[in-house]
Amino acid sequence: MKTTRSYARLTAMLAALALAPACAATDTGGDDDDDVLPDTAYLTIVGDRDVFLENGWTYRLSVRYHDAAGEPLAGRVDFRIVGPAAGASLLDDGGVTNGDGLVAVDLVAGAQGEAVFTVEATAANAEPAIWNIAVSEGVPPLPPLDVTGTYDVDNHFDIVSGLPGTAGDIVNTFIELTDDPYDPATFLLDKLQDEIDSGVINDLVDAARPALDGFLNDLIRSYSPDFVSTLLDIGDKLGQVTRNLGLESTLKIEIVGGVEGDDLSATHTVRGVTFRIDGVEYAYSMADLSMDDITVEGVGVRMDGETKVYIDEHSFPVSYGAIAMLALDEVIIPLVDSSATNLQELLSHLVDCYTVGVEIANYIGVGSPGLYEGACELGIAAAASEIENQIRSIDDAGIVLTIHGDAKPQDTNTDRKVDVLLNGRWEGTISYAGTDAALSRDDNTFRGERMPVP
Numbered sequence: 001m002k003t004t005r006s007y008a009r010l011t012a013m014l015a016a017l018a019l020a021p022a023c024a025a026t027d028t029g030g031d032d033d034d035d036v037l038p039d040t041a042y043l044t045i046v047g048d049r050d051v052f053l054e055n056g057w058t059y060r061l062s063v064r065y066h067d068a069a070g071e072p073l074a075g076r077v078d079f080r081i082v083g084p085a086a087g088a089s090l091l092d093d094g095g096v097t098n099g100d101g102l103v104a105v106d107l108v109a110g111a112q113g114e115a116v117f118t119v120e121a122t123a124a125n126a127e128p129a130i131w132n133i134a135v136s137e138g139v140p141p142l143p144p145l146d147v148t149g150t151y152d153v154d155n156h157f158d159i160v161s162g163l164p165g166t167a168g169d170i171v172n173t174f175i176e177l178t179d180d181p182y183d184p185a186t187f188l189l190d191k192l193q194d195e196i197d198s199g200v201i202n203d204l205v206d207a208a209r210p211a212l213d214g215f216l217n218d219l220i221r222s223y224s225p226d227f228v229s230t231l232l233d234i235g236d237k238l239g240q241v242t243r244n245l246g247l248e249s250t251l252k253i254e255i256v257g258g259v260e261g262d263d264l265s266a267t268h269t270v271r272g273v274t275f276r277i278d279g280v281e282y283a284y285s286m287a288d289l290s291m292d293d294i295t296v297e298g299v300g301v302r303m304d305g306e307t308k309v310y311i312d313e314h315s316f317p318v319s320y321g322a323i324a325m326l327a328l329d330e331v332i333i334p335l336v337d338s339s340a341t342n343l344q345e346l347l348s349h350l351v352d353c354y355t356v357g358v359e360i361a362n363y364i365g366v367g368s369p370g371l372y373e374g375a376c377e378l379g380i381a382a383a384a385s386e387i388e389n390q391i392r393s394i395d396d397a398g399i400v401l402t403i404h405g406d407a408k409p410q411d412t413n414t415d416r417k418v419d420v421l422l423n424g425r426w427e428g429t430i431s432y433a434g435t436d437a438a439l440s441r442d443d444n445t446f447r448g449e450r451m452p453v454p
Contacts, residue, residue: 041073042066043121043129046102051131053109054138062104063121063129065097072101077123079105086115086135094121109135145306145409147264147418148253151448154274155247155426157401158443182210184227185217188351191379191386192372201371204364212363219359224350234332234346237277241327242320246274248283251311251421251448253301264301270294270316273323275331282331289322306409309421313404313428321394328391344384353377394432403428403439405446421448 046062053059065073078094087110095103107119114136121129180186189209193202205212220227249270256265271293272285286293300312333340340346357373407424411417424446429436 040068041075041123041126042068043077043123043126045121045129045131046104049131051107051133053107053133053135055109055112055135056138057109059107059109060104061107061119061121061131062102065101065103065123065126072097072099073123074101075123077103077121079119079121081117082120083117084115085117085133086110086113088115088117088133088135090119107133112137143416145303145411145418146416147301147303147309147409148255149417149453150250150252150451151421152451153249153251153421153424153446153448155249155446156444157245157247157426158243158440182213182217184231184351185220186210186213187383188220188356188376188379189213189216191383192375193379194382195375195378196371198367201367204366205360208364212360215363216356216360219356220351223352223355227350230336230346230350234328234336237332237335238324238328240277241275241324241332244276245320245323246276246281246283248272248274250451264303265297266299266301266311268296268299268311268314268316273326275323275327277327277331277335282327284326284330289319289326291319291322303409308406309409309418310406311404313402315400315402318399318401318430319395320399321392321396324391324394325388328388342384343387344381347380347384348377351376351380353380398431398433400431401428401439402431403444407446407448417450419450421446424448 042065044064044066046064051059051061061079063077065075065077067073074097076094076096079090080093081088081090089108091106091108094105097103103121109115116132116134119131119133189205189212193205196202196205247270249268252267252269253264254266255263257263270286272283273289274281274283276282294316296314296316299314302310302312304310329342333343333346337346337349340349353373353376354369356376357369357371360372361367361369403426405424405426407421409418410420410422412419425441426439426444426446427441428439430439431437
Protein backbone atom coordinates (compact mmCIF):
# COMPACT_ATOMS: atom_id res chain seq x y z
CA MET A 1 0.00 0.00 0.00
CA LYS A 2 1.34 3.43 -0.87
CA THR A 3 1.85 6.05 1.86
CA THR A 4 0.08 9.37 1.76
CA ARG A 5 3.26 11.15 0.75
CA SER A 6 3.98 8.74 -2.13
CA TYR A 7 0.35 9.08 -3.14
CA ALA A 8 0.82 12.80 -3.30
CA ARG A 9 3.89 12.40 -5.43
CA LEU A 10 2.00 10.04 -7.72
CA THR A 11 -0.86 12.47 -8.03
CA ALA A 12 1.54 15.30 -8.86
CA MET A 13 3.24 13.16 -11.49
CA LEU A 14 -0.08 12.16 -13.03
CA ALA A 15 -1.14 15.76 -13.17
CA ALA A 16 2.14 16.73 -14.76
CA LEU A 17 1.81 14.01 -17.31
CA ALA A 18 -1.72 15.04 -18.15
CA LEU A 19 -0.63 18.64 -18.74
CA ALA A 20 2.69 18.04 -20.50
CA PRO A 21 2.95 17.22 -24.27
CA ALA A 22 3.42 13.60 -25.10
CA CYS A 23 7.07 12.56 -25.16
CA ALA A 24 9.08 9.39 -25.09
CA ALA A 25 10.39 8.27 -21.75
CA THR A 26 13.77 6.68 -21.43
CA ASP A 27 13.53 3.13 -20.16
CA THR A 28 16.14 2.45 -17.47
CA GLY A 29 14.68 -0.84 -16.46
CA GLY A 30 13.61 0.50 -13.05
CA ASP A 31 10.25 1.63 -11.54
CA ASP A 32 8.53 4.27 -13.68
CA ASP A 33 7.41 6.21 -10.53
CA ASP A 34 11.00 6.66 -9.42
CA ASP A 35 12.11 7.95 -12.80
CA VAL A 36 9.46 10.70 -13.26
CA LEU A 37 9.88 13.92 -11.23
CA PRO A 38 6.65 15.80 -10.22
CA ASP A 39 5.94 19.41 -11.03
CA THR A 40 6.03 21.90 -8.13
CA ALA A 41 2.96 21.83 -5.78
CA TYR A 42 1.60 24.74 -3.77
CA LEU A 43 0.16 25.47 -0.30
CA THR A 44 -2.09 28.54 -0.25
CA ILE A 45 -3.41 29.99 3.03
CA VAL A 46 -7.19 30.39 3.14
CA GLY A 47 -7.97 33.51 5.17
CA ASP A 48 -5.58 35.86 6.96
CA ARG A 49 -1.86 35.21 7.16
CA ASP A 50 -1.46 37.57 10.12
CA VAL A 51 -3.57 36.42 13.05
CA PHE A 52 -4.17 38.33 16.27
CA LEU A 53 -5.61 36.49 19.27
CA GLU A 54 -6.35 37.06 22.94
CA ASN A 55 -5.62 34.55 25.67
CA GLY A 56 -7.79 31.46 25.40
CA TRP A 57 -9.16 32.21 21.95
CA THR A 58 -9.41 29.47 19.28
CA TYR A 59 -8.68 30.15 15.62
CA ARG A 60 -8.99 27.78 12.65
CA LEU A 61 -5.96 27.69 10.30
CA SER A 62 -6.93 26.52 6.82
CA VAL A 63 -4.68 25.80 3.80
CA ARG A 64 -5.28 24.56 0.24
CA TYR A 65 -2.95 22.05 -1.46
CA HIS A 66 -2.98 22.41 -5.29
CA ASP A 67 -0.97 22.33 -8.47
CA ALA A 68 0.19 25.13 -10.74
CA ALA A 69 -3.16 25.19 -12.51
CA GLY A 70 -5.04 25.53 -9.21
CA GLU A 71 -6.38 22.00 -9.29
CA PRO A 72 -6.61 20.34 -5.86
CA LEU A 73 -4.06 17.76 -4.92
CA ALA A 74 -4.60 14.81 -2.65
CA GLY A 75 -2.14 14.30 0.15
CA ARG A 76 -1.25 15.03 3.74
CA VAL A 77 -0.49 18.47 5.12
CA ASP A 78 1.42 18.75 8.41
CA PHE A 79 1.23 21.70 10.85
CA ARG A 80 3.65 22.76 13.58
CA ILE A 81 4.28 25.73 15.88
CA VAL A 82 7.61 27.49 15.48
CA GLY A 83 8.90 29.69 18.30
CA PRO A 84 7.92 30.33 21.95
CA ALA A 85 4.11 30.19 21.95
CA ALA A 86 3.31 30.88 25.65
CA GLY A 87 1.17 27.79 25.96
CA ALA A 88 -0.52 27.94 22.55
CA SER A 89 -1.25 24.55 20.98
CA LEU A 90 -2.63 22.88 17.87
CA LEU A 91 -5.55 20.54 18.44
CA ASP A 92 -4.20 18.34 15.60
CA ASP A 93 -0.87 18.08 13.78
CA GLY A 94 -2.43 18.00 10.31
CA GLY A 95 -4.55 15.87 8.05
CA VAL A 96 -5.35 14.60 4.55
CA THR A 97 -6.85 16.99 2.05
CA ASN A 98 -10.51 16.76 1.14
CA GLY A 99 -11.89 16.85 -2.39
CA ASP A 100 -11.11 20.59 -2.67
CA GLY A 101 -7.54 20.12 -1.48
CA LEU A 102 -8.28 21.71 1.92
CA VAL A 103 -6.91 20.85 5.36
CA ALA A 104 -7.66 22.80 8.57
CA VAL A 105 -6.55 22.59 12.20
CA ASP A 106 -7.51 24.64 15.26
CA LEU A 107 -5.00 26.79 17.11
CA VAL A 108 -5.73 27.59 20.77
CA ALA A 109 -3.96 30.60 22.31
CA GLY A 110 -2.39 30.19 25.75
CA ALA A 111 -4.43 30.99 28.84
CA GLN A 112 -2.16 33.87 29.83
CA GLY A 113 0.81 35.87 28.68
CA GLU A 114 1.74 37.51 25.39
CA ALA A 115 3.49 35.71 22.52
CA VAL A 116 4.60 36.14 18.92
CA PHE A 117 5.30 33.00 16.89
CA THR A 118 4.54 31.27 13.59
CA VAL A 119 2.62 28.21 12.50
CA GLU A 120 4.03 26.28 9.52
CA ALA A 121 2.14 23.96 7.20
CA THR A 122 4.15 21.60 4.96
CA ALA A 123 3.29 19.15 2.16
CA ALA A 124 5.23 17.23 -0.50
CA ASN A 125 6.87 19.33 -3.23
CA ALA A 126 5.46 22.62 -1.87
CA GLU A 127 6.96 25.57 -0.11
CA PRO A 128 5.70 25.82 3.51
CA ALA A 129 2.72 28.02 4.25
CA ILE A 130 3.43 30.25 7.26
CA TRP A 131 1.06 32.17 9.55
CA ASN A 132 2.26 35.01 11.79
CA ILE A 133 0.55 34.71 15.17
CA ALA A 134 0.36 37.36 17.91
CA VAL A 135 -1.30 36.62 21.24
CA SER A 136 -2.12 39.43 23.66
CA GLU A 137 -3.41 39.58 27.22
CA GLY A 138 -7.23 39.67 26.91
CA VAL A 139 -9.43 42.01 28.89
CA PRO A 140 -10.88 39.89 31.71
CA PRO A 141 -14.68 39.75 31.91
CA LEU A 142 -16.21 42.37 34.17
CA PRO A 143 -17.28 41.15 37.60
CA PRO A 144 -20.98 41.51 38.42
CA LEU A 145 -22.16 44.77 39.96
CA ASP A 146 -21.82 44.71 43.74
CA VAL A 147 -24.94 46.15 45.38
CA THR A 148 -23.89 45.34 48.94
CA GLY A 149 -23.32 48.37 51.14
CA THR A 150 -25.26 51.02 53.02
CA TYR A 151 -27.37 53.59 51.18
CA ASP A 152 -28.81 56.91 52.31
CA VAL A 153 -32.34 56.73 50.90
CA ASP A 154 -34.62 59.68 50.25
CA ASN A 155 -38.24 58.44 50.02
CA HIS A 156 -41.20 60.53 48.88
CA PHE A 157 -44.84 59.57 49.45
CA ASP A 158 -48.21 61.03 48.57
CA ILE A 159 -50.12 59.89 51.66
CA VAL A 160 -53.39 61.66 50.87
CA SER A 161 -53.99 59.86 47.58
CA GLY A 162 -53.77 56.49 49.30
CA LEU A 163 -54.80 57.03 52.91
CA PRO A 164 -58.30 55.68 53.54
CA GLY A 165 -60.85 56.97 56.05
CA THR A 166 -61.06 60.37 57.71
CA ALA A 167 -57.30 60.41 58.25
CA GLY A 168 -56.93 61.09 54.56
CA ASP A 169 -58.34 64.59 54.91
CA ILE A 170 -57.21 66.27 58.12
CA VAL A 171 -57.60 69.55 56.28
CA ASN A 172 -61.31 69.30 57.20
CA THR A 173 -60.32 70.09 60.77
CA PHE A 174 -59.66 73.66 59.74
CA ILE A 175 -62.54 73.83 57.29
CA GLU A 176 -64.85 73.26 60.26
CA LEU A 177 -63.75 76.65 61.56
CA THR A 178 -64.94 78.38 58.39
CA ASP A 179 -67.74 76.37 56.75
CA ASP A 180 -70.84 77.65 58.61
CA PRO A 181 -72.52 80.89 57.44
CA TYR A 182 -71.41 82.77 60.58
CA ASP A 183 -68.05 81.07 61.11
CA PRO A 184 -65.76 81.60 62.86
CA ALA A 185 -68.26 83.17 65.31
CA THR A 186 -70.49 80.06 65.39
CA PHE A 187 -67.57 77.76 66.08
CA LEU A 188 -66.24 80.10 68.77
CA LEU A 189 -69.64 80.55 70.48
CA ASP A 190 -70.08 76.77 70.62
CA LYS A 191 -66.76 76.45 72.44
CA LEU A 192 -67.44 79.53 74.57
CA GLN A 193 -70.73 78.09 75.83
CA ASP A 194 -68.96 74.85 76.72
CA GLU A 195 -66.78 76.88 79.07
CA ILE A 196 -69.47 79.04 80.76
CA ASP A 197 -70.37 77.46 84.09
CA SER A 198 -73.80 79.05 84.35
CA GLY A 199 -77.04 77.60 83.09
CA VAL A 200 -78.72 81.02 83.19
CA ILE A 201 -76.02 82.66 81.05
CA ASN A 202 -76.04 79.76 78.63
CA ASP A 203 -79.80 80.02 78.27
CA LEU A 204 -79.49 83.73 77.54
CA VAL A 205 -76.79 83.12 74.94
CA ASP A 206 -78.93 80.40 73.34
CA ALA A 207 -81.86 82.78 73.19
CA ALA A 208 -79.71 85.40 71.44
CA ARG A 209 -78.53 83.04 68.77
CA PRO A 210 -78.31 82.97 65.78
CA ALA A 211 -78.54 86.74 65.68
CA LEU A 212 -75.65 86.85 68.13
CA ASP A 213 -73.62 84.66 65.72
CA GLY A 214 -74.08 87.18 62.93
CA PHE A 215 -73.32 90.13 65.19
CA LEU A 216 -70.17 88.51 66.61
CA ASN A 217 -69.03 87.30 63.19
CA ASP A 218 -69.18 90.83 61.79
CA LEU A 219 -67.24 92.00 64.83
CA ILE A 220 -64.48 89.41 64.48
CA ARG A 221 -64.12 90.01 60.76
CA SER A 222 -63.91 93.78 61.28
CA TYR A 223 -61.15 93.38 63.87
CA SER A 224 -59.47 90.41 62.12
CA PRO A 225 -60.35 90.47 58.41
CA ASP A 226 -57.76 87.75 57.65
CA PHE A 227 -59.20 85.22 60.11
CA VAL A 228 -60.82 82.91 57.54
CA SER A 229 -58.04 83.16 54.96
CA THR A 230 -55.46 82.46 57.67
CA LEU A 231 -57.20 79.28 58.81
CA LEU A 232 -57.66 78.11 55.23
CA ASP A 233 -53.97 78.81 54.60
CA ILE A 234 -53.09 76.62 57.57
CA GLY A 235 -55.30 73.84 56.21
CA ASP A 236 -53.69 74.15 52.77
CA LYS A 237 -50.18 73.97 54.19
CA LEU A 238 -51.12 70.95 56.28
CA GLY A 239 -52.46 69.34 53.11
CA GLN A 240 -49.10 69.93 51.43
CA VAL A 241 -47.44 67.92 54.19
CA THR A 242 -49.66 64.93 53.41
CA ARG A 243 -48.95 65.15 49.69
CA ASN A 244 -45.21 65.68 50.03
CA LEU A 245 -44.23 63.47 52.93
CA GLY A 246 -40.70 62.14 52.87
CA LEU A 247 -39.00 59.48 54.94
CA GLU A 248 -35.24 59.58 55.38
CA SER A 249 -33.98 56.04 55.71
CA THR A 250 -30.92 53.83 55.60
CA LEU A 251 -30.89 50.67 53.48
CA LYS A 252 -28.09 48.27 54.40
CA ILE A 253 -27.69 45.42 51.89
CA GLU A 254 -25.62 42.39 52.85
CA ILE A 255 -24.83 38.88 51.66
CA VAL A 256 -26.48 36.45 54.02
CA GLY A 257 -25.21 33.13 52.64
CA GLY A 258 -24.86 30.94 49.61
CA VAL A 259 -23.16 32.00 46.41
CA GLU A 260 -22.00 35.59 46.53
CA GLY A 261 -24.56 37.88 44.99
CA ASP A 262 -27.35 35.29 45.07
CA ASP A 263 -28.57 35.63 48.65
CA LEU A 264 -28.99 39.27 49.61
CA SER A 265 -30.86 40.76 52.53
CA ALA A 266 -31.43 44.33 53.65
CA THR A 267 -32.10 46.17 56.88
CA HIS A 268 -34.32 49.19 56.24
CA THR A 269 -34.22 51.84 58.97
CA VAL A 270 -36.41 54.96 58.98
CA ARG A 271 -34.47 57.64 60.82
CA GLY A 272 -36.31 60.87 59.98
CA VAL A 273 -39.03 62.66 58.06
CA THR A 274 -39.15 65.46 55.54
CA PHE A 275 -42.02 67.46 54.12
CA ARG A 276 -42.32 70.25 51.62
CA ILE A 277 -44.40 73.39 52.17
CA ASP A 278 -44.62 76.10 49.52
CA GLY A 279 -41.63 74.58 47.77
CA VAL A 280 -39.36 74.54 50.83
CA GLU A 281 -38.24 71.23 52.33
CA TYR A 282 -38.03 70.71 56.08
CA ALA A 283 -36.25 67.75 57.69
CA TYR A 284 -36.58 66.30 61.21
CA SER A 285 -35.12 63.27 62.93
CA MET A 286 -37.20 60.64 64.68
CA ALA A 287 -35.89 62.07 67.95
CA ASP A 288 -37.59 65.36 67.02
CA LEU A 289 -40.82 63.34 66.97
CA SER A 290 -39.95 61.84 70.36
CA MET A 291 -39.71 58.46 68.65
CA ASP A 292 -37.07 55.81 68.09
CA ASP A 293 -35.82 54.89 64.62
CA ILE A 294 -38.02 52.29 62.90
CA THR A 295 -36.03 49.24 61.75
CA VAL A 296 -37.17 46.35 59.55
CA GLU A 297 -34.73 43.45 59.13
CA GLY A 298 -34.58 40.56 56.69
CA VAL A 299 -35.86 42.42 53.64
CA GLY A 300 -35.14 40.39 50.50
CA VAL A 301 -33.10 42.02 47.73
CA ARG A 302 -32.59 40.70 44.20
CA MET A 303 -30.46 41.84 41.25
CA ASP A 304 -31.61 41.49 37.65
CA GLY A 305 -28.22 41.68 35.97
CA GLU A 306 -27.29 45.34 35.76
CA THR A 307 -30.83 46.49 34.97
CA LYS A 308 -32.81 46.44 38.22
CA VAL A 309 -32.49 46.09 41.96
CA TYR A 310 -35.66 44.65 43.50
CA ILE A 311 -36.53 45.24 47.15
CA ASP A 312 -39.07 42.81 48.54
CA GLU A 313 -42.19 43.69 50.50
CA HIS A 314 -41.83 44.96 54.06
CA SER A 315 -43.94 47.05 56.47
CA PHE A 316 -43.43 49.73 59.06
CA PRO A 317 -45.77 51.98 61.09
CA VAL A 318 -46.15 55.66 60.25
CA SER A 319 -47.07 58.06 63.07
CA TYR A 320 -48.72 60.47 60.71
CA GLY A 321 -50.53 62.39 63.44
CA ALA A 322 -47.25 63.12 65.20
CA ILE A 323 -45.69 64.23 61.92
CA ALA A 324 -48.62 66.55 61.16
CA MET A 325 -48.44 68.10 64.64
CA LEU A 326 -44.71 68.68 64.29
CA ALA A 327 -45.29 70.36 60.91
CA LEU A 328 -48.08 72.49 62.41
CA ASP A 329 -46.17 73.71 65.45
CA GLU A 330 -42.66 73.91 64.04
CA VAL A 331 -43.29 75.22 60.54
CA ILE A 332 -46.85 76.15 59.55
CA ILE A 333 -47.88 78.33 62.50
CA PRO A 334 -44.59 80.31 62.53
CA LEU A 335 -44.99 80.84 58.78
CA VAL A 336 -48.49 82.24 59.29
CA ASP A 337 -47.78 84.16 62.52
CA SER A 338 -44.14 84.56 63.47
CA SER A 339 -45.07 85.57 67.02
CA ALA A 340 -47.12 82.39 67.69
CA THR A 341 -45.62 79.08 68.79
CA ASN A 342 -48.79 76.97 68.87
CA LEU A 343 -52.38 76.94 67.63
CA GLN A 344 -53.85 78.46 70.79
CA GLU A 345 -51.56 81.47 70.57
CA LEU A 346 -52.35 81.91 66.88
CA LEU A 347 -56.13 81.87 67.49
CA SER A 348 -55.70 84.27 70.41
CA HIS A 349 -53.91 86.69 68.12
CA LEU A 350 -56.75 86.43 65.62
CA VAL A 351 -59.57 86.94 68.15
CA ASP A 352 -59.59 89.90 70.56
CA CYS A 353 -61.33 88.27 73.52
CA TYR A 354 -61.49 91.55 75.49
CA THR A 355 -63.54 93.19 72.72
CA VAL A 356 -65.63 90.03 72.30
CA GLY A 357 -66.40 90.04 76.06
CA VAL A 358 -67.48 93.67 76.05
CA GLU A 359 -69.67 93.34 72.94
CA ILE A 360 -71.42 90.13 74.10
CA ALA A 361 -72.11 91.61 77.56
CA ASN A 362 -73.62 94.68 75.94
CA TYR A 363 -75.62 92.64 73.42
CA ILE A 364 -77.13 90.26 75.99
CA GLY A 365 -77.32 92.73 78.86
CA VAL A 366 -76.51 90.11 81.48
CA GLY A 367 -73.05 89.14 82.76
CA SER A 368 -69.85 91.14 82.97
CA PRO A 369 -67.46 91.69 80.07
CA GLY A 370 -64.83 89.81 82.09
CA LEU A 371 -67.07 86.73 82.23
CA TYR A 372 -67.36 86.57 78.45
CA GLU A 373 -63.74 87.52 77.92
CA GLY A 374 -62.63 84.63 80.12
CA ALA A 375 -65.06 82.28 78.40
CA CYS A 376 -63.71 83.45 75.06
CA GLU A 377 -60.14 82.64 76.09
CA LEU A 378 -61.20 79.25 77.43
CA GLY A 379 -63.14 78.61 74.24
CA ILE A 380 -60.11 79.39 72.11
CA ALA A 381 -57.98 77.05 74.21
CA ALA A 382 -60.65 74.35 73.91
CA ALA A 383 -60.90 74.85 70.13
CA ALA A 384 -57.13 74.59 69.72
CA SER A 385 -57.02 71.50 71.91
CA GLU A 386 -59.83 69.83 69.97
CA ILE A 387 -58.11 70.45 66.64
CA GLU A 388 -54.81 69.12 67.94
CA ASN A 389 -56.51 66.07 69.44
CA GLN A 390 -58.19 65.32 66.13
CA ILE A 391 -54.82 65.38 64.40
CA ARG A 392 -53.10 63.26 67.06
CA SER A 393 -55.97 60.77 67.10
CA ILE A 394 -54.99 59.66 63.61
CA ASP A 395 -52.25 57.59 65.26
CA ASP A 396 -54.75 55.82 67.55
CA ALA A 397 -55.91 53.47 64.81
CA GLY A 398 -52.39 53.05 63.43
CA ILE A 399 -51.14 53.65 59.92
CA VAL A 400 -49.02 50.89 58.37
CA LEU A 401 -47.07 51.36 55.16
CA THR A 402 -46.39 48.11 53.25
CA ILE A 403 -44.09 48.61 50.29
CA HIS A 404 -41.93 46.87 47.72
CA GLY A 405 -40.01 48.55 44.96
CA ASP A 406 -37.28 48.61 42.37
CA ALA A 407 -34.55 50.94 41.17
CA LYS A 408 -31.86 51.11 38.51
CA PRO A 409 -28.35 50.39 39.85
CA GLN A 410 -25.76 52.94 38.77
CA ASP A 411 -21.97 52.64 39.06
CA THR A 412 -20.71 56.21 38.76
CA ASN A 413 -16.96 55.58 39.17
CA THR A 414 -16.60 52.22 37.30
CA ASP A 415 -15.40 50.30 40.37
CA ARG A 416 -18.20 47.74 39.86
CA LYS A 417 -19.93 48.86 43.05
CA VAL A 418 -23.43 50.35 42.86
CA ASP A 419 -23.19 53.99 43.90
CA VAL A 420 -26.76 55.14 43.26
CA LEU A 421 -30.16 53.48 43.36
CA LEU A 422 -31.73 55.57 40.61
CA ASN A 423 -35.37 56.18 39.62
CA GLY A 424 -36.70 54.11 42.51
CA ARG A 425 -40.45 53.44 42.68
CA TRP A 426 -42.39 52.15 45.68
CA GLU A 427 -45.73 50.44 45.42
CA GLY A 428 -47.88 48.54 47.88
CA THR A 429 -50.58 49.55 50.34
CA ILE A 430 -51.24 51.94 53.18
CA SER A 431 -53.48 50.66 55.94
CA TYR A 432 -55.54 52.76 58.36
CA ALA A 433 -57.91 51.32 60.94
CA GLY A 434 -57.84 47.97 59.18
CA THR A 435 -58.65 49.37 55.75
CA ASP A 436 -56.09 49.04 52.96
CA ALA A 437 -55.63 51.35 49.99
CA ALA A 438 -53.21 51.00 47.10
CA LEU A 439 -50.22 53.30 46.74
CA SER A 440 -49.67 54.79 43.31
CA ARG A 441 -46.31 53.74 41.85
CA ASP A 442 -45.94 57.07 40.05
CA ASP A 443 -46.40 59.15 43.22
CA ASN A 444 -44.13 57.22 45.61
CA THR A 445 -40.47 57.38 44.75
CA PHE A 446 -37.03 56.90 46.24
CA ARG A 447 -33.34 57.48 45.50
CA GLY A 448 -30.45 55.90 47.37
CA GLU A 449 -26.81 56.96 47.48
CA ARG A 450 -24.00 54.76 48.78
CA MET A 451 -22.70 55.97 52.11
CA PRO A 452 -18.92 56.00 52.69
CA VAL A 453 -17.51 53.27 54.87
CA PRO A 454 -16.66 54.83 58.25
